[in-house]
Amino acid sequence: MITQLIERGGDLSERAQVCVIGSGGGGAVVAAEIASAGHDVVVLEQGHYWTKANFTQREDQMLPRLFEEAGMRQTSDGAIQILQGRNIGGSTVHNLCYSFRTPDPILAMWREEHALPDLTPEALRPSFERVEKNLKVKQILEQQVNALNRRIRAGAEKLGYSGLVTKHNREGCIESGYCILGCSYDAKQSMLVTYVPRADAAGARIYANARSDRIEIGPGRTKTVTGSVVDQSGRAMGRVTVEAPIVVLAAGAINSPDLWLRSGLPNPHGEVGRNLHLHPSAMVAGFFDEPIDAYRGIPQSYYVDEFIDLDRDPRSGYVLMPIAGFPVLTAASLPGFGREHARQMRDFAKLGGLLVLLHDRSAGRVEPGSSPGRPKITYTLEPDDRRLLAEGLLHSSEVLFAGGAERCLVPFTPDALVLRSGDDLNTITKRGVREGEIVLNSTHPQSTLRMGGDPKRSVVGAFGESHEVPGLFVADMSVFPTSLGAPPQITTAALADRTAHHVLDRWTELAG
Ligand SMILES: Cc1cc2nc3c(=O)[nH]c(=O)nc-3n(C[C@H](O)[C@H](O)[C@H](O)COP(=O)(O)OP(=O)(O)OC[C@H]3O[C@@H](n4cnc5c(N)ncnc54)[C@H](O)[C@@H]3O)c2cc1C
Ligand code: SF4
Known part of the structure; x- marks a missing residue:
């Protein structure tokens, strides 16, 4: 079920086996794959649940409605505007549908320089194939x-x-050209019309207007995600609490490290929020x-x-x-x-x-800013x-x-x-x-919670699990070890699919 919390009113208090934070290019995939295996999944999404009926094709209405910080997110010196989606389906609702697999030389670099020996095109093939089938890539x-x-x-x-x-990834496209403002024809195969409905049909409880502000660890395997019911402007209207042994952080490469740092989660080598690439x-x-x-x-x-x-x-x-x-x-x-x-x-x-x-070789940084969801972003070319x-x-x-x-x-x-x-x-x-x-503009922020085999140079391991906190996963563009050098949606979704199937393989240990 997809619930709009500001319409329902009140607080949210839930227990689940898996709590996914963010419903975009990575989060929706994890939620759908794990829920489809019959497990109990809650998804927290800070943005609203907009559908094709709400996409008016008007910039003055859509930019503030659909984008992070009303479309005004910038690096702290104001030099680069960063566009990210803030709604069920995340940035995939606004993207332009270029669909590329991870380039082989990039995978080779990740294997050789980031101690990820299993990240081969062959190992990723099942994930690419599942994702491309579900997104109708052609x-x-x-x-x-x-x-x-x-x-x-x-x-x-x-x-x-x-x-x-x-x-x-379009099906039945009438070539209207409004992709960035949301597709009024459900032709764009974004997460909104693919993985989110799959997760919903499989029984996931999906909450819109639910911003996660903190992840607390323990006791035992339990993790508690707390946050706020928020309206469009981010104003808190109620409280959110979800307990789960498995938490999957998929809030995008700016908000995920912000949330990690705000929560005081382990950061022994200061890697969290660093290595920000923007594809400027x-x-x-x-x-x-x-x-x-x-x-x-x-x-x-x-x-x-x-x-x-x-x-x-x-x-x-x-x-x-x-x-x-x-x-x-x-x-x-x-x-x-x-x-x-x-x-x-x-x-x-x-x-x-x-x-x-x-x-880009240039690397910037995300640090918590004055309020949740408004991090300080520094980046210099x-x-x-x-x-x-x-x-x-x-x-x-x-x-x-x-x-x-x-x-x-x-x-x-x-x-x-x-x-x-x-x-x-x-x-x-x-x-x-x-x-x-x-x-300069950026629509592809990435690499702020890097994946790698060496805990001193990365935050999560080969399957997106925190080096420090068992059962805490990251499944969004934050995990790219370096700048990707290609449109990122298929890589994001394929790595998220791989993470989901890894969680399913270790289900009893992680959730039991
Ligand atoms: C305008 C535009 C055009 C693009 N064009 C292409 C393209 O043609 N091809 C391509 O491959 N890629 C493209 N991309 C990039 C692609 O959309 C991303 O690779 C993909 O969406 C990234 O997925 P993600 O999960 O990292 O983040 P997102 O999809 O952004 O999802 C993150 C979600 O987390 C939610 N969230 C954030 N903080 C919190 C919190 N504290 N609590 C709860 N929820 C939270 C956000 O609201 C959002 O819904 C484009 C992006 C944009 C913006
Ligand atoms: S119909 Fe095609 S061109 Fe128009 S918004 Fe949808 S996907 Fe984009």
Whole structure:
């Protein structure tokens, strides 16, 4: 059953065999797999239970309703905006459905450098297969590639750059283009319409508006999760208490370490909250000679992978991804102010973006902030990443021009660099990117409760279980040992599936 606690009213007090915190890309998978095996699962989700009927396709309503900190989450210096979902289904309700397995060279690095010898493609295959089947992952069809993606592909091909039309997890997509604001047609195969209903049908008790604020250990195997019934603004309306021998933390890579540290859980080597990778991205805006209505159709279907070679260097590189925003998100991503900014926005229908997404070496940190769920996030781009970002901005402009753009806006602040077709693009790399000078976004925070075989360099072991607290698991993007360098939803779900099946294999020991 899915219960909206603010509508029901009162406090929540429960006992279960498993308590899962967070219902997104990792949590929903664990809840569904364990509940489907006949076990007693409670899910606590801080956000509301919104369904397709609530997705109005309006940014002014959806951004504050569906996103963490009303869409305003940022690093503490304000340099990077971080978008994460805050609702049943988590960020999968907003994601753009690129579906990639974990790249083999990344798995090899995790095996060799993070003491995870069993993390082979073969060992993960059953998890990938289950996840891809449940999320209905399939190839995007040629006729589903929209005008912007076609132009980007034409540009990349003209320049001889490698790229591909990707796989996605959509079924019956009518190509409305509103994916980020939630799919009004239940076509996007997010956790909301896949694993959450599976968990529900298998008897899991799923509570929306239930924010977990603390995890306490003991006595014995018992763990007590306490928290608050919260409304949309995070205001506490009642108390939450759940006792369970198995707790699975899946609150995302910002909130999970925040909750861990706030709870005073063991952190003997200071690893909790460190190693934050953001896959930071910056958008070059291309203005074409005619309206392309880039926001219509499947937003991202093409993917330029020319500038990432994980076999050669699994630690760095960048990819280019088409992006079209709605007016508010676009306005926030475009640099500049006042009249000049308004002038750019008047050409909205001619505008199509190309994101540079960094496979970042830079590592930041999450620490508890002034209140639960509002952690302090610090992150600075290292010089090598800044150099790659400048190079990526050059190549994004190059691809946009080759695809037919007449003018490109490179997002330097306060004054954007405006380039016209035929201009010398080396201006970008000559100028370079100084700290805080480029408008950056992140939709993939990761690695803050790293998985690894060495307890001095990681927080959880090979199956997501805490090195220090038996029966406490992590199953979200926090567990990635390094930056992934690829879209993360399938890796997140597959590792969560692996954790769930490991829990089932050790059921009597863990829950008995
Ligand atoms: C705009 C956008 C586009 C993206 N596009 C893609 C894409 O195309 N392809 C791809 O592979 N990936 C994409 N992603 C990333 C993908 O969605 C994530 O990999 C995945 O959702 C991560 O799962 P998670 O469990 O770590 O976190 P989430 O899915 O964010 O789930 C965490 C959940 O925990 C809840 N929570 C947090 N704190 C608490 C608490 N204290 N108590 C209770 N509940 C709590 C949150 O409300 C949330 O529902 C995108 C993400 C975004 C935001
Ligand atoms: S493009 Fe497809 S998946 Fe995205 S919101 Fe529209 S119908 Fe849903």
